[in-house]
Amino acid sequence: MKKNLKVAYFSMEIGIRSEMPTYAGGLGMLAGDIMRSCADMGLNAACITMCWQHGYMKQKIYPDGSQSYADRQWNPADFMKRVDETITVTVEGRDVKVGAWMYELEGMEKTVPVFFLDTNIEGNQPGDREITKYLYGGDGAMRLKQEVVLGIGGVRMLRALGYEHVGTYHMNEGHAALLTLELLRERGYEDSAVRPNCAFTTHTPVKAGHDVFDYGLAHYVVGDMLPWHIQKLAGQDSLSMTLLAIHLSRYTHGVSKIHGEVSQAMFPGETIDHITNGVHHLTWSSPEIKELLDKHAPGWRGDPSVLSDLKCDDIPDKEVWDAHQAAKKRLMEEVNKHTAFDFDMDMLTIASARRVVPYKRPELIYNNLERLKEVAHGQVQIIHAGNAHPSDVFSQGVIQRMVQRSSSLKDHVKIVYLENYNPDIARLLISGADVWLNTPTRLHEASGTSGMKACLNGVLNLSTLDGWWIEGYSMDPESGWRIGSMASAADVETHRAVDAEDLYTQLQYEVVPEYYYKDRTRWIRRMKRAIRLVGFFNTHRCVKEYMEKAWVE
Numbered sequence: 001m002k003k004n005l006k007v008a009y010f011s012m013e014i015g016i017r018s019e020m021p022t023y024a025g026g027l028g029m030l031a032g033d034i035m036r037s038c039a040d041m042g043l044n045a046a047c048i049t050m051c052w053q054h055g056y057m058k059q060k061i062y063p064d065g066s067q068s069y070a071d072r073q074w075n076p077a078d079f080m081k082r083v084d085e086t087i088t089v090t091v092e093g094r095d096v097k098v099g100a101w102m103y104e105l106e107g108m109e110k111t112v113p114v115f116f117l118d119t120n121i122e123g124n125q126p127g128d129r130e131i132t133k134y135l136y137g138g139d140g141a142m143r144l145k146q147e148v149v150l151g152i153g154g155v156r157m158l159r160a161l162g163y164e165h166v167g168t169y170h171m172n173e174g175h176a177a178l179l180t181l182e183l184l185r186e187r188g189y190e191d192s193a194v195r196p197n198c199a200f201t202t203h204t205p206v207k208a209g210h211d212v213f214d215y216g217l218a219h220y221v222v223g224d225m226l227p228w229h230i231q232k233l234a235g236q237d238s239l240s241m242t243l244l245a246i247h248l249s250r251y252t253h254g255v256s257k258i259h260g261e262v263s264q265a266m267f268p269g270e271t272i273d274h275i276t277n278g279v280h281h282l283t284w285s286s287p288e289i290k291e292l293l294d295k296h297a298p299g300w301r302g303d304p305s306v307l308s309d310l311k312c313d314d315i316p317d318k319e320v321w322d323a324h325q326a327a328k329k330r331l332m333e334e335v336n337k338h339t340a341f342d343f344d345m346d347m348l349t350i351a352s353a354r355r356v357v358p359y360k361r362p363e364l365i366y367n368n369l370e371r372l373k374e375v376a377h378g379q380v381q382i383i384h385a386g387n388a389h390p391s392d393v394f395s396q397g398v399i400q401r402m403v404q405r406s407s408s409l410k411d412h413v414k415i416v417y418l419e420n421y422n423p424d425i426a427r428l429l430i431s432g433a434d435v436w437l438n439t440p441t442r443l444h445e446a447s448g449t450s451g452m453k454a455c456l457n458g459v460l461n462l463s464t465l466d467g468w469w470i471e472g473y474s475m476d477p478e479s480g481w482r483i484g485s486m487a488s489a490a491d492v493e494t495h496r497a498v499d500a501e502d503l504y505t506q507l508q509y510e511v512v513p514e515y516y517y518k519d520r521t522r523w524i525r526r527m528k529r530a531i532r533l534v535g536f537f538n539t540h541r542c543v544k545e546y547m548e549k550a551w552v553e
Ligand SMILES: *Cc1c(COP(=O)(O)O)cnc(C)c1O
Pocket: 024, 025, 026, 027, 029, 353, 354, 355, 421, 422, 423, 426, 427, 447, 448, 449, 450, 451, 453
C-alpha cells in the first residue's frame, strides 16, 4: 500500500516516557514534544529514531557523592509493536539487517507513528547487533555505523513500510545527515533533486560539538554510499555532518534567536535562520495548573497560544498559589524520602536540574560559600538533579562535590541531590520548585527547554541571559529574573565570578524578599506572567513555524 507523509522527522534520540531510555537529554525531549504537537495538530508526520537498548543510564549516588551508572533493562515489546519489514544497510562492507518497532503516539487529533530502528536481530553478527546498544557510546566508527542505520536505514525503512512520497525529510541535528545519501542514490545523484525535500535543525553552538569524521574512516564504514562529490558537500578535509546537512537542505535553522546568530557566524556563507524551541503544554503542566487554565484560559489545550492573552488580573491569586502549593507538596514529599533534612513547604525552594556538563556551570551558586550562606541562611533550600555521562569523570566529580556540600553547608542551607534525573523527576521539579535556576556559560546554551516547562507551571526563572531566556526575559522582564549582563564572555573565569556575584545579589535583594514579603502579590503576579510566556514557548507554535518555513512543499 502506497502512503504519503508530510514530514519524516529523523532524530538520534526521542524522549517519550521515562520507562523507555531512548534519549539522553534536551535534544530527545524536544523531538518528543514536537511529535506530540504534530499528533495534537493532526499532522501527517512520522518519526524515525533508534531503539537504544541503553540510552541514558541508571544513576546511583552513594553517600560520599560518588556515582555508578548502570545499564537499564527494558523490553521494547512492552511498549511497541514490531513491524514485519526488515531492510539492509551496508557497513564496513557487510550487510546489516535493520528491523523496527512502532510506537503509536496518540494526540488530540491523530496518532503519529514513531519508528525505532533496531539492529539487535537474528542474522546479524554480534558486533552489529550492538549498533543500537549505547546511545552516544563507542568510538567514531561506531557512531558512523549508527548514523548509517539512522539515515540510510531510516529512508529504506520508510520505503519498505510503503511511504513513497515524503514532503520533508527533517534532520534533527547532524546525526541524521546520511539520509541525504540514500535520497541522492534514489534521485540520480542530483543535489537539486534532494535539496527541496530536506530541512535541518542544528542544536550545537560550539564547534567541537559537531560530528566530524575522517574520510578514511568514512570510506571504510560507509563505502559506496558516499557519492563522488562528498567533499564538495561535506567539507574538503573531513566529513562534517553539519555541512552535509546544510548543503542538502532547503532550510536550516538554530533553536533560539541567539543560537541562530551564533550558528550563522560559525558557518559563514551558509544561510541559517532560527525557530525558537518550545515545550508541549499538555505534557509538562501539573494537574492543578491544567485545572486552573481550563477555567481561565478556555481553549488552551487545543491552542496554547491563547495563553498569551491570559488576563492576569482576573485570576485570583489564591487559585494560582494553591495550584502551585499542591505541586510543591508532591515535590517535598518525594524529596523527604531521600534526605534526612526536613524540606519545608514554606521555604523558598530553588531547583537546578539538568544533564551535568561543564558549560552548564551547575556549581555557580557555590562560587562564594560565604555569600551563599549570607543570602540563603535559613531562607532557601536547594534541590539538584542530573546525570553525568558515564565516561565524563570531570562532571561526575562536580556531582560529587555538590553532594558533599549538602553536608558541609547543612547548618546554613538545606541541599539535596536527587539521583537519576528523568522526565518524571523533571515533572516534579519544574512544577514544585519556586525558582528554576539555570546558569550556563553565555552563548553555550542553544535554547534550553526546562525553563519553559517551569514557566508553564508558574515557577520563576532565575537564569543567565542565554538561549531561549534572552527572548523570554525580553518579552516580559516581570516573568522572572536575569543573572548577569547580555555581554558575551570574553574571559570565562572573570565572568564566572561576576555572574556568581550577580546571582547572590538577585537572591538577596529581589528573590528572597519578594518571596517572603507579606501577601506575595508581586510574586504571584510574576507567576501568572511566566505562564503567559508559554503562549509563545510551546511546540504547537514551533510546529506552525516549521510548517511555514521548513515543511513547505
Ligand atoms: C526538559 C528536559 C531536558 C532539557 O532541559 P534543558 O533545559 O536543556 O536542561 C533534559 N532532561 C529532561 C529529563 C527534561 O525533562
